[in-house]
Amino acid sequence: MTSQTAGGPLVQLTGVNKWFGDLHVLQDIDLGIDRGEVVVVIGPSGSGKSTLCRTINRLESIQQGEISIDGEKLPEEGKALARLRSDVGMVFQSFNLFAHKTILQNVTLAPTRVRRQSKAQAEQRARELLERVGVSAQADKYPAQLSGGQQQRVAIARALAMDPKVMLFDEPTSALDPEMINEVLDVMVGLARDGMTMIVVTHEMGFARKAANRVVFMDGGRIVEAADPETFFTAPRSDRARDFLSKILNH
Numbered sequence: 001m002t003s004q005t006a007g008g009p010l011v012q013l014t015g016v017n018k019w020f021g022d023l024h025v026l027q028d029i030d031l032g033i034d035r036g037e038v039v040v041v042i043g044p045s046g047s048g049k050s051t052l053c054r055t056i057n058r059l060e061s062i063q064q065g066e067i068s069i070d071g072e073k074l075p076e077e078g079k080a081l082a083r084l085r086s087d088v089g090m091v092f093q094s095f096n097l098f099a100h101k102t103i104l105q106n107v108t109l110a111p112t113r114v115r116r117q118s119k120a121q122a123e124q125r126a127r128e129l130l131e132r133v134g135v136s137a138q139a140d141k142y143p144a145q146l147s148g149g150q151q152q153r154v155a156i157a158r159a160l161a162m163d164p165k166v167m168l169f170d171e172p173t174s175a176l177d178p179e180m181i182n183e184v185l186d187v188m189v190g191l192a193r194d195g196m197t198m199i200v201v202t203h204e205m206g207f208a209r210k211a212a213n214r215v216v217f218m219d220g221g222r223i224v225e226a227a228d229p230e231t232f233f234t235a236p237r238s239d240r241a242r243d244f245l246s247k248i249l250n251h
């Protein structure tokens with residue numbers, strides 16, 4: 001992949017602090033994510049994982065520090081923010097598809113409205129993406145006619161349609177029935193193999209082992225530990241990580 005600003009990390013958080021009232025929800029976060037890197041973020045409930053994701057595309061503001069994407073500091077607001085935000089694709093636990101639009105329309109909406117692509121151009125690309133995530137046969141259906149796993153794969157296609165530089169996933173499989181989890185994870189593993197830069201909040205350790213370059217463990221708003229998956233899972237350094245792993249791996 002080529003980029004004009006190749007070199008530094010694609011996503012860089014430096015000295016990031018955020019409070020919700022008195023709650024210091026992100027504490028001195030320093031994290032750089034390289035092009036093509038897949039970072040899995042894990043940690044107990046309330047440790048700040050979702051907030052971290054949401055600051056990266058400015059769904060949440062920060063009080064201190066700096067976040068840059070592809071060398072550009074995230075602006076506070078305005079057109080520049082809208083442009084940078086569209087560099088960041090996001091997939092949530094709840095798929096948030098538009099109920100009254102078809103699958104194809106869900107995927108073409110932003111490219112035609114925001115990117116000003118022609119309908120034909122957007123539809124061609126949408127069909128390619130739906131094919132890639134394995135739901136091309138569903139293009140003319142409505143979200144309610146699809147399974148949860150299919151809807152989540154459409155949500156991934158919809159995010160990809162904006163050609164993001166980085167994809168954020170916040171517990172993308174935690175609302176799914178067990179038999180649908182793998183079909184979504186397989187799509188994500190494929191994306192990772194194709195070189196997409198990804199930040200993934202998940203407790204799916206199989207995915208972390210298969211696809212992550214790095215596991216970041218958060219607790220109490222801090223990054224407590226970061227390591228490659230093998231090291232992290234076999235020899236976590238902190239008591240907090242060991243304790244957390246014993247809980248999630250034993251059920």
Ligand SMILES: Nc1ncnc2c1ncn2[C@@H]1O[C@H](COP(=O)(O)OP(=O)(O)OP(=O)(O)O)[C@@H](O)[C@H]1O
Nearest residue numbers: 020021023025043044045046047048049050051052
């Ligand atoms: N909009 C908000 N206003 C006030 N407090 C918030 C807000 N959003 C999150 N919090 C608090 O910030 C802390 C971190 O929340 P966050 O959702 O980032 O945690 P998380 O690690 O994603 O947890 P989970 O695993 O349950 O999803 C929690 O204590 C939460 O209650």
Ligand SMILES: [Mg+2]
Nearest residue numbers: 049050051170
């Ligand atoms: Mg969360």
